[in-house]
Amino acid sequence: MREPGVILMGVALLLMLGAVCFAMELPRIEAAIETQATATLADVGVRDLRIEADGRDVTLYGTIAFAEIGLEAARRAAGEPGVRSVDNRLVMAGEPNFEFGPDGDIWLLAGRLPTPESRQELFDAAAAIVGQGNVIDETEVDAAVTEPPWIPTLPRLIQLLRQVHGGPGLRLRDGTLTLTGHTSSEGMRDRLEFDVGEIAEAAETGWMIANEMVIAPVAVNRVAQNRIRRLLREQPIAFQGRTDALTDDARTAIAGIGELLDAFSDTRVEILVRTDAGSDPDDDRLLSIARSESIREVLSASVHPDRLLAFGYGSDGPTDEGGDGGGRGVEFRVLHRP
Incomplete structure (x- = not known):
């Protein structure tokens, strides 16, 4: 009569022994899953990747730049031997x-x-x-x-x-x-x-x-600016064709402006250049910028470069305030230092 009871007790003991062995082996199994999955996902593109295994269930943590990266990471993790399920907790990263x-x-x-x-x-x-x-x-x-x-x-x-x-x-x-x-x-x-x-x-x-x-504009030095305008009416600044190369007369005119500005050391000067409209507005802008830099380079021989700002507007841009600047697309604004 006691044989069935002995058998049941033996089965129970075997189950308990198996459970104990599995419990002792579980950390090793989880560690192996985490290690292998981390290696598999190393090149996916997850930042600060962390993988946690709870038995055969895996959870992914980290940040991703694109949703596709998260999908690929979950797919690879699910394909690892021993993995039963994947909880994807990867979050989308923002830009700086x-x-x-x-x-x-x-x-x-x-x-x-x-x-x-x-x-x-x-x-x-x-x-x-x-x-x-x-x-x-x-x-x-x-x-x-x-x-x-x-x-x-x-x-x-x-x-x-x-x-x-x-x-x-x-x-x-x-x-x-x-x-x-x-x-x-x-x-x-x-x-x-x-x-x-x-x-x-x-x-x-x-x-x-x-x-x-x-x-928030600062005061214009009208005396210096008007003198430059008069000088440019007598000797306009010109370029060699549709290039940024200055003519010899233009270099002479710029040298004269430099001598004039020597008496106004408390000012800064903006060199603003416009061009005639060409076939491409972007080319017009680049040409006008190059021309303004050519003028700045020559003028910096007599005026400290930190006092000079050069810019080109292409075939658009602000008009010469106070009248014709006389420079055929070249304007000098002489401003008091703020």
Whole structure:
């Protein structure tokens, strides 16, 4: 009569022994699954990948730049030997963002960046312009932020603000780079917008460029500006055909402007150039910029380059305020330093 009971007890003991053995073996099985799955997913593109196995059930943690990466990671993990199910908890990463500009008497730098190195480089660029003690750094390093190929361009963009008088700023958010703050002239604002666009395009960022910068003009030095206009009426600045090469007479005229400006050391000068309309507006813009730089190069022999801003508007652009500039598409604006 006791034989069935003995058999049942023996079965129970065997089951208990199996359960104990499985419990002792489970950590090794989980560790093996985690190790193998981590190796399999190493090249998928998951940032800060972490895999946790609970028995044969696997959970994925980390950040991804695209949904397709998450799908591929889950597919590979599900195909690992011993894996029963996959809980995909990978999260989409955001792109870096930042804002730099004046805030009262100081400058505020804020945003989210992917690495300590990228954060430090951005701060160093800001401090180089306004001084380390004048920057309040509220940037954060966030593991959920991607590190796109264009991340090294951010410090270069901030460095462009060095050439702009006033309180210029930049804001990058949701794929739009916006010029903010204020400056003292349209020429400076437009030159900054052009240079920012050139860097963004070269880095293939795909950003939209927006301009919210306010013009807070400074006083024009009418005496110096009127003297330059009279000089240009007598000897206009001309170029050799449709190129940026100055004629000899143009170089002589520019030298005369340099001598004139020597008596007005408390000013800065904007060289604004327009061209006749050609077949391509983009070519017109590039030609006018090259021509303005040619004038700046010659004028910098007698006027410090830091006092000179050169920009070209192509076949569009502001008219010469106060009358005909006499330079056939070349305008000089002489402004008091703010």
